[in-house]
Amino acid sequence: MTTPVNPAQVNRAGLGRADYRGQPSTLCQGCGHNSIANQVVNVAYELGIVPENIMKFSGIGCSSKSPAYFLNRSFGFNGLHGRMASLATGALFADTSVHALGVSGDGDTASIGMGGFKHLIRRNAPMTYIVENNGVYGLTKGQFSATAEVGLNLKHQGTNQYMPVDICMEALAASATFVARSFAGDPKQLKELLKAALSHNGIAVLDVISPCVTFNNQENAFHSYSWSKDHSAPLHEISFIPKLAEIRLEEEFEEGTVKEVTMHDGSVILIKKLEKEYDPTSRANAFQMIEEATANNWLVTGLIYINSEKPTLTDLYHLPETALNRLGESDLRPARTTLERINALMF
Amino acid sequence: MTTPVNPAQVNRAGLGRADYRGQPSTLCQGCGHNSIANQVVNVAYELGIVPENIMKFSGIGCSSKSPAYFLNRSFGFNGLHGRMASLATGALFADTSVHALGVSGDGDTASIGMGGFKHLIRRNAPMTYIVENNGVYGLTKGQFSATAEVGLNLKHQGTNQYMPVDICMEALAASATFVARSFAGDPKQLKELLKAALSHNGIAVLDVISPCVTFNNQENAFHSYSWSKDHSAPLHEISFIPKLAEIRLEEEFEEGTVKEVTMHDGSVILIKKLEKEYDPTSRANAFQMIEEATANNWLVTGLIYINSEKPTLTDLYHLPETALNRLGESDLRPARTTLERINALMF
């Protein structure tokens, strides 16, 4: 039902903010994923997107629950772990006037979902693909995901020794037409990039660093306070989740600068905002920049690459004006006479 | 059984060339995969590798049959389509003195096997990973694989419209420690790179362009000779496979030069051999070079990247000197007394 609104508080689609709401979040307090969900609500409201013109997809994970927390009036499908890409691909053909918005996790995308992710990209499927990236498996209680940096320590998991997957690098290598990175605690930038992603016609990969309050911690951090430091206490018994505030950047984070951000566990990450002059239309630039950042241990945020020229997956098919899912029997079942012709053809 | 040999014709392992033989090939005459198999035999013989010190892996496809055609005296496992990576990963732990040599296809690796491929690489699993890359699914009769270039036409498949997967780019993005590309018809270079790959301690990805005589053809090519040009003749009825010679480069292909190579179907690919001065130890270089090549539509061959410093997957585990698969009950079953201790621990 359209909520009755005060005309003063409606957007250009005539809808109030409440029309963009989702269910109450069941994620941890302070989880980065919550702010991303909030930004989706804000952006959709501000852009005046009609929620019925969006469909939401996700896999399985804390991150993949997010779509339940925004845009109640949009269709949503919380599918299988790691399989959002194919689910969305099929749905894209039903009504190309509905925009697809997907939310996945780093485990969902970079571990189990790597194959589908890469192929979705190389087909330039028209959808916004957000990775809520926290370097761990939140929902299964804190194992390494494939984006965990080398040397990260997690209780009962030991130390990660494998090279991390860089979501943006993977997207670029797979010929993505829009690649950006942001930080859940930088609402201003996130909002801008979300708007850009939603406006892109083609695959828009948005890697959002979204700290897990609860599990992405190291030995020296909260969970390891003296009592339970001993490795032999099974992880699944650590059932107390402290209520921590979300990590937020202060507003004045300038383009081109590097900022140290302290995580819940006391570790520090280096976030670098792309320079104003950075030209995101060159793939060569993009590769070079990511390589440099990796070498410096920076997480570069901003719009890394964009190419608006390429036809999208559904552009490649010559679909009718009417949405495919509104075609009826007369459109879909060839006439009786044609079958006679076919039978005649069958020797 | 060791074949009795003429001492004049043995290598430094005391073995004759026959000890490196495989079963007779059942691939098409002129298939690039056959020359790769032959080069494996040559290289193993020349390096004096004891065949029992190799184990062979593959997925499913014409390419994945190759391991049957070399090194009969090596253990081999022709596994599932797209799943060679995990199979090899597990086997690597059994006896680290046995080197793993895997052969996969472009469909096997870049389509269905993408996820496993990427994760094998980021773990730096110590194995040689050859992709016999022909841009099509040979064994299932000529559909597009994920490495097919945009615009490629195949009978009944139409025109490929998706961005191709670049095996070397993917390997690099996933932090491979050895990345090279060669051409099945350039035995000299292939042999050199194979030797290098087999000597590398870590993951060695070798992308070998290996033309499919039979299916990688376009409308204007053999299969489309006037009779069957009509699109409506089902592909699986095209049962006549012409006997064509393999495509071979002449010997004098120089480093740093670009060569046009005409495929069986008349199409032309541009192969560029890396310059002598190219420094394969810089990842940044490698990215830049591949980007440039992509822009120029070159297939660059040579050693693209190498890093011999990183510990391998099995290095990260502190395994005993004795092969794990030779440990017996006394090594593997903790003493009875320890269980008493454990029981006492269980509240």
Add this chain to the structure above:
Amino acid sequence: MADQVVNDFSVTIATVNGSGSQTANVTLLRALFKMGIPVSGKNLFPSNIQGLPTWYTIRLSKNGHLARRDEHEIVVALNPASFGRDLAAVLPGGAFFYADDIQQSVERTDIAVYPMPVKALARAADVSANLRDYIANMVYVGVLAQMLGIDLGAIQQALDFHFKGKEAPVKSNLGVVQAARDWAAENLKKSDPYMCEPMNATDGYIMSDGNTAAALGAIYGGVQFAAWYPITPASSLAESLNVYLPQLRKTANDKQTYAVLQAEDELSAIGMAVGAGWAGLRAMTSTSGPGVSLMTEYAGLAYQAEVPIVVWDVQRTGPSTGLPTRTAQGDLTQVYFLGHGDSQQVMLLPASVQECFEFGWRAFDLAERLQAPVFVMSDLDLGMNQWMTRPFEYPGQPMDRGKVLWEKDLEELNGVWARYKDLDGDGIPYRTVAGNRHPAAAYFTRGTGHDEHAQYSEDPATWEANLARMKKKYGTARTLVPKPVIDTLQGAEIGILSFGSNDPAVEEARILLNQAGGPQSDYLRLRALPCTQEVSEFIKSHARVYIVENNRDGQLRQILSAAIPDQAPRLRSACHADGLPLTAEWVRDAILAQEED
């Protein structure tokens, strides 16, 4: 020389894979069909592209028996590698044709032996050098035409068909056929009893393979989205969609009312179909055993989230990669129980090429009506071989799009509806699909627990009630799936229950049983699972029912024992799987052996 045997024998042609003999083989098959003789052709090919031995068997049966036979009265040997076996395979009194360039001795005296100058006649043909090997196959067509009495006009018709009426290739091929025929007329003396004569037993039949038929059926069923991944023996189903959709399903202004997508693997192929089915498209995928295994998790999601999709499983011999180019019915138990947790899958079991067409469209009606995956279990024999079949019948009923609410429906309901509520007592709820712009249309789909309003729920009673409703829906499926075809005979002592491509072997075996002094039999051909009322009644009315199937483990027997436990003691397995279609003789013997027990 024995009495003539007319239109009742088998011809096997042994060639090398990739040598182009398929054109010659289907030309022979089609020519015989055009002569009005009931024929079936079985292609026994290796999992290889070029070089390994391959065989093609044509059975002529004036009585219309189209099952595979183990015996070959006539063998045509063109492959040196299998020459010895091929020679040994000729039935005593039969005939052996061989390429005279094969340097092997032919020492049987109990058969007629005919050398053929294949190379010489091919060299003389008016084609370019690179086509000579290909056209050489027409030599045996010509020789057989002469020696068996195959009509040249019929051969020309077959070639016309094969080459789509293009004059040049028809002419050069026919030239070789004629030259070979003339050569045989001059040089060979008939010393075997096998002959062809025109009949009119193929009137009202067409010839097609099951995969083409399935694709066409799907097209007439309004398929809108198909995702697939190549695999033998299913690839030609999707490839046939690519062939026929552009011809049949473009709008007046040349837009396509469908999309076909080659996915990167089967996990994604079914995922795409689920996405499309969820969003309101008639969606399908087609695969074989290994693909079905990979589709398991998604099949469970489709079951649980109640998404209509159609999955064709063109079965091949397993387990595992098995024999990729051989037939079997080995995926029944797997599919029946596909998905962890309590899943129950709906399965259709086509037995003929015509039924592949019918189930091609009917599967969509069922899937959308039931909001559930529907699996169509074909096999390599049905899917890839050419069969004479009744013409495809135009769907006899309008499309059933199931319970879908659009904007106007929701307006009428004032936007009040619940996605998973059983309003009609059939266990089937109503659904909306993405793109419906009514503000109350959207709901959130998930594979996790949910209440009637599609809200997340872990409540035990809610979970159990929802699952119970879905079980009820499965009960409804029982009333909607195609009923079995039952043939009863007076005084029948036993029942035979079978399905799918076994049908011709079973039909023939019933006659053979009688001829062997065995029991008279009733026959139930199962066309779907879950099974309808008729099935348990059939079983109940027989002391013994033989379940005939092409697998090792008697999979249907196991399913029926589980589904109808009260009748389980009456069921007897007649099962066997070696990669080949069942023969009537094997069915007869398998039953007789147990009758004697």
Add this chain to the structure above:
Amino acid sequence: MADQVVNDFSVTIATVNGSGSQTANVTLLRALFKMGIPVSGKNLFPSNIQGLPTWYTIRLSKNGHLARRDEHEIVVALNPASFGRDLAAVLPGGAFFYADDIQQSVERTDIAVYPMPVKALARAADVSANLRDYIANMVYVGVLAQMLGIDLGAIQQALDFHFKGKEAPVKSNLGVVQAARDWAAENLKKSDPYMCEPMNATDGYIMSDGNTAAALGAIYGGVQFAAWYPITPASSLAESLNVYLPQLRKTANDKQTYAVLQAEDELSAIGMAVGAGWAGLRAMTSTSGPGVSLMTEYAGLAYQAEVPIVVWDVQRTGPSTGLPTRTAQGDLTQVYFLGHGDSQQVMLLPASVQECFEFGWRAFDLAERLQAPVFVMSDLDLGMNQWMTRPFEYPGQPMDRGKVLWEKDLEELNGVWARYKDLDGDGIPYRTVAGNRHPAAAYFTRGTGHDEHAQYSEDPATWEANLARMKKKYGTARTLVPKPVIDTLQGAEIGILSFGSNDPAVEEARILLNQAGGPQSDYLRLRALPCTQEVSEFIKSHARVYIVENNRDGQLRQILSAAIPDQAPRLRSACHADGLPLTAEWVRDAILAQEED
């Protein structure tokens, strides 16, 4: 006030997920256990990390009944969100404890009501501010200790255990417990009949969860390679390997005789295990339903290529993602038939934590002996809950590494051997493993057709013979798997057949049945599939056998009907799945209802 009820009631504690109440709950459970009272604890938690309601039920049973009960005599309410439900759940005559800061009215007069000053007592505790919420849970421990008579010494032992004897946390937690106890002593007046008293019924028992036991069992079984992918409720199995392997399985010079690898998904996890198993390692993976679905194709390869691996399926409620934190036995039919083509999988069905340990090692012996995958079917209830159990027993037999040939064996055989030949008549061939340096050791493994020498083959007879040998091997499995445990009673009218974590409910239900005037029952607890001779004998000797299981579709009933069709009419389903472990009352009623029919 009614008569005292001692050691025979249930306490349910309602809290918020992530609030740290688990420590308090298991402390209570362990304290009761230390008092010698038979107890069981069931953790009902949401699929969420923080904020949703969660319940923990402790059953005290002086008679040793450890099954879940639906009734709660005592409820402790700390969660405002579930307060109403929690209050309603108290049995008449029971007791309701609640945090006094919850602003909701308590209007029942048929129960005892006890407010607890949780916040106030926590504030008074001597801990840092960030631990205050956590330690607040100790308030109800203290209040219950006072009001139910739980021994403080036992609580201290439980805390000592939990905090591994670390003084600081034990002290601060115990401080809160004592303060709360003192407060209760002063402020609350007992008005309910429920009390605890020391017994000695837990002597000779330990307490553990099934996943820890399984990991330990695997370690004593010599596990050498484990690959896994996180999934509830299986993760803690692999995580326990990570905990205990370094303690138990390092060599004198600190090398590890094992490798554990977290894979990128379940397809790879099982693939790695297959690679390792093939190469001669004792290899395993552990997962739950969704993972098993993804492992389907590889399970088929392992079956077909005859590779030993062990797969633990810690079942949760499906289909699909289902209820990830709830229990079920819903993967039986899927696993039994896992893999396309004719696959037959070997399954073990542990019923207790001790048996998880036993099957932990035994599964490797079976897998290596049979050269086949072995599935161990645990479930969330068994795997993640704490159970009192008999101590783990050291393996009673030497490791069985199966038929592996090493260099010296091959020398004795002069290098003459054949990988897939049945030399011993048991269907089990000999194998070599990579790393064997004998020049005749190597063979080429494949999932495609092969002859006895592991050479590729498409020959029909070769294929069928090999598959027949594998079926024989499955017959051999029948003689090797653990036999059922059978308890017969004189004059029993019915049989009950069950398995796994249903055991306590079934044992209790047999008594309840009698008490209700129902029939006397014999009980067969199945421990493996394929089933041994004893199973059909048991069924045969009863007119009716109830198959009790925690799933919707009566999956074991279906399997047994398929496996023993002659006895199928005797089988009756007593099945039900709502995410919770079965109760004895439900089992009784389900049987009684059918007895009355």
